Amino acid sequence: MTTPTEHLVSVDGSDVRFACAEGDTLLRAALRAGVGLGYECNSGSCGSCRYDLLAGEMHDRRPDAPGLSPRDRRKGRRLACQSEPRTDCLVKVGPIAPVATHRPVRQTAELRSITPLTHDMQEFVFAAEKHAGFRPGQYAMITLPDGNVERAYSMSNLGNCYGEWKFVVKRVPDGHATSILFDKLEVGASVELDGPYGHAYLRDKENQSIVCVGGGSGLGAMISIVLGAAALPGAGAWTVHLFCGGRTARDIHVPESLVRAGRRLGMLQVHTALSDVGETEDDTAYRGFLHEAVVERLAGSLTDFTYYAAGPPAMTDALMRALVLDSGLDADRLYFDRFC
Numbered sequence: 001m002t003t004p005t006e007h008l009v010s011v012d013g014s015d016v017r018f019a020c021a022e023g024d025t026l027l028r029a030a031l032r033a034g035v036g037l038g039y040e041c042n043s044g045s046c047g048s049c050r051y052d053l054l055a056g057e058m059h060d061r062r063p064d065a066p067g068l069s070p071r072d073r074r075k076g077r078r079l080a081c082q083s084e085p086r087t088d089c090l091v092k093v094g095p096i097a098p099v100a101t102h103r104p105v106r107q108t109a110e111l112r113s114i115t116p117l118t119h120d121m122q123e124f125v126f127a128a129e130k131h132a133g134f135r136p137g138q139y140a141m142i143t144l145p146d147g148n149v150e151r152a153y154s155m156s157n158l159g160n161c162y163g164e165w166k167f168v169v170k171r172v173p174d175g176h177a178t179s180i181l182f183d184k185l186e187v188g189a190s191v192e193l194d195g196p197y198g199h200a201y202l203r204d205k206e207n208q209s210i211v212c213v214g215g216g217s218g219l220g221a222m223i224s225i226v227l228g229a230a231a232l233p234g235a236g237a238w239t240v241h242l243f244c245g246g247r248t249a250r251d252i253h254v255p256e257s258l259v260r261a262g263r264r265l266g267m268l269q270v271h272t273a274l275s276d277v278g279e280t281e282d283d284t285a286y287r288g289f290l291h292e293a294v295v296e297r298l299a300g301s302l303t304d305f306t307y308y309a310a311g312p313p314a315m316t317d318a319l320m321r322a323l324v325l326d327s328g329l330d331a332d333r334l335y336f337d338r339f340c
């Protein structure tokens, strides 16, 4: 049964059916119903949510989304993260998995504080109506009031029952959303927060030797993962290497909360990698790219770890090549959601 403002989506070749509220996307409605369609970025860029529309009408939120190639468009393929059903629909999708984390919820949240971390990174803390249900390393979609711009941001804290959502955001020069966040949004402003999303969350029952790699904008997700490991009952058995990257020392921020987390973990080692070859006062920093730092610093034990990574696609792609293609790490020991 659907209400007049919902449309029924049926999945071809199966008995899977779910309701999609008017204005919601095919992908998010599926996840809210516990139907795990494939996806990564939720923003129209990675292409991992492609599907075929067999019957019904869809509105395309972002007709020029880079996630579809010209060949996909010729074949009539679509992106579930950008498709809003306008009628009941029949769709053909890839493999469906159960949703292993909290189901995403849309809610209003109020901006409570803004804290500068570096010259171009700030922490934004929001208070939402309901509890903050998410796993360390996941992200939420934030719709900003000014211009209705929506972007993905990873939580930098842990899920909690008092509705607190923290994000570390890096300013993008002339970026649409970050200009609003950094220059216009004031404490007390309301945003729409929709989440959690993402597959690159801490697997607390797997390998207790982990490496977290956060390039620039990826720092928040990695803070959350380190805090998540430190909050586990057996935290003393965990070995964690955290790699943070930037161009120069002024791009790096290591929050105080990580120092406290380090006291609970068996071992926490923080490495920094600086890609600009100029002078630096930080003698311990690796000079080069993040993926090179990981390979050099963990040489000999690279394949002992499970990896979590977040940051620009150039960084996660280079890391995947270095670890999986060049060093023989099993691809299922590297978790990341592309920030594209």
Ligand SMILES: Cc1cc2nc3c(=O)[nH]c(=O)nc-3n(C[C@H](O)[C@H](O)[C@H](O)COP(=O)(O)OP(=O)(O)OC[C@H]3O[C@@H](n4cnc5c(N)ncnc54)[C@H](O)[C@@H]3O)c2cc1C
Residues within 6 Å of the ligand: 040, 041, 042, 043, 044, 045, 062, 139, 150, 151, 152, 153, 154, 155, 167, 168, 169, 170, 171, 172, 174, 175, 176, 177, 178, 179, 198, 217, 218, 220, 221, 337, 338, 339, 340
């Ligand atoms: C899974 C994920 C997690 C992320 N986590 C973080 C984080 O924790 N911290 C952080 O600083 N950044 C994060 N990002 C990046 C963030 O979502 C923004 O891309 C970034 O802040 C720049 O946004 P902007 O609007 O300022 O820049 P712009 O250059 O204006 O836009 C940036 C990107 O937004 C996309 N975009 C353009 N139009 C649309 C549209 N209509 N709908 C949706 N997307 C559109 C484009 O692909 C473009 O690459 C994450 C991205 C993803 C995908």
Ligand code: FES
Residues within 6 Å of the ligand: 038, 039, 040, 041, 042, 043, 044, 045, 046, 047, 048, 049, 050, 067, 079, 080, 081, 082
């Ligand atoms: S394009 Fe839809 S999830 Fe990335």
